[in-house]
Amino acid sequence: MLRKKKLIVVLSLGLLLSTIVGCTQQTNSSSEDEFIIGLDDTFAPMSFRNEKNEIVGFDVDLAQEVAKRNGWKIKFQPIDWAMKETELNSGNIDMIWNGYTITDERKEKVNFTDAYLTNSQIIVTLSGSDINKIDDLKNKIVATQAESSSLDAARALDGFIENLKDGKIIEYSTFNEVFNDLESGRTDAVIVDEVLARYYMNNKGEGLYKVLDENLGIEEYGVGVRKEDGELLDKLNITLEEIKKDGTYDEIYSKWFAK
Amino acid sequence: MKIFEMLIPLTWEGLKVTMSVFAITLIVSLPLAIFVALLKGSRNKYINKFTSAYIYVMRGTPLLLQLMFIFFGFHYIPVIGYAFTRYQAIFIAFILNYTAYFAEIIRGGINTIDIGQYEATKVLGMSKSFAFIRIILPQVIKNTIPPLGNEIITLLKDTSLVYILGATDILKAAKSVSNTYSTFTPYIFVGFVYLGIIAIMTNILSNIERRFDYYR
């Protein structure tokens, strides 16, 4: 009878569902000294994967050092960068630690530790370019990454974008594409995170580019935690301070930003 | 080239994710879709409307949104309050979504079966379920292989959406390597991987279609 068949289907659905529920582990609740750190695992050099598929990077080493000193167990959870605050506030992760720029808008949603890395928005051109100052960019084509603090910095500077060619700035979804545009000659200059840019230029060869002396602003990276996690915030700040004072920070820094 | 030292292992890891999401969704959704297609044809007003609503919602919102809602939004719903893990959310979203699409296709296939087939089974005294499984369904399968094949190919490409919940499929693996080495090559490589998988699938689908070519 059809009714019997429907019953069988419903039962097997239930079985399947409970198998899925059982098989995959619940990682939403972290116990006392166990924390989940959310990061974008494609973001070199802050956190990315090596050929053994392990997550490595400046932020990874720093986080592991902090965890060691506090006796914490930490797990790195790859997330989509656009969802970071949602992941944090819904409890899927306990910290955002990934080249997370401190801004006033973000402060409304999360608490930041003290800054642990300074980054600036630099302007990069090809080495043979005759652009040397921000003023030289008038009527030139400039590109940067969409939804980045680089774009925010460009917008924050009065009249800057309006003075560019066609009164607009070109946006791409990744910095790779941005640099690609520069190299192909389609763009005259790009605005990028110094941290990212130095990594990229390192890969490609320094001689290709020129970095302007002027920059579009300095910003700082911090670790993001939920507003209610005051204790965690304090511990992080204390440990980060320690690490900076006793030279461990410099060790880690020079490993990743060797220059 | 150094880049392939990273690209190949990472793509392999990503491929496991891509293929498991693909395979499990396919294996669960297809039979489920037959069931849903039957529900949609039910004469019971409530079952009928409920099923239509489910199909409408699943086809009317982006899969990306469904992934986000099931993972991030679900525990806000008061009564349930349960939060799915990432992979639970991925499978639930994909299965719910694709069952709806497959069900519509199968429903369409069922509708094109001549009513005479049903009547013949009736006058011969076959039960409804026997008639459906042995007479109607085989014919429906033959009709629906081409449109189902299309959806299956779309499913493979949709697996790249798992990035939103932090999972790494082959496309995200490409992004990883691309960012690390500041180059586009990984995307081109992964593009070929997709083409390769789809070539194999298209081949399988044509074989199945040919198998059903023994009549009509």
Added chain:
Amino acid sequence: MGLVVENISKSFGKIKVFQHLSFEVDAGSVLCVEGKSGEGKTTLLRCLNKLEQVDEGSIFIDHEDILKLKDARKIGSKIGLVFQNYNLFPHLTVLENLTITPNYLKIMTKDDVNLKAKKLLKSLELEDKESIYPYQLSGGQKQRVAIARACMLNPAVLCFDEPTSALDEETSLKISSIIKNLANEGMIVIVVTHDLKFSKDIGDIILKLEDGKLNQTL
């Protein structure tokens, strides 16, 4: 033994197709039902085969009212129908078309089913078409397969809906002799047709369905 139809009526909403029809057919007889298109001949046939539900009345086949049949699966052993467009199962071979229902109903062993099927096919000159699919058959051959399929269940009554509408003269004669043979073997055959020549040839009783009533013409 025989078919006794008592007082059946059928309406679709406000449209009255036929009212208070009664007739009897003895075993071994052929009843032809004539009438203009749209008069309800096919509906009558469908009612007899329970594809439509009559509003009132009884249909007795060998003293059993099939409208009160408890087991719906037994219908094929009481009355069968050869559709106008045959409705063969396209994905099954000719042999499978014949064997699928008896095997499902488990009325005989599989071997006996096969034997009976082959015997029927032979009697209808289709023995070399066993493994062929319906789409490869001609119209007349399809019809014979449809007849065989129904006969596998040994119905007391076999109905034909416009059997000659798609056939040429020669094939019509063939069908004519098949129907006469069936009657000779004791079957009750009911044929709905508007081919007057055909009904004159095979019909022991000819009735005309007109204005919802059956009138004797022979």
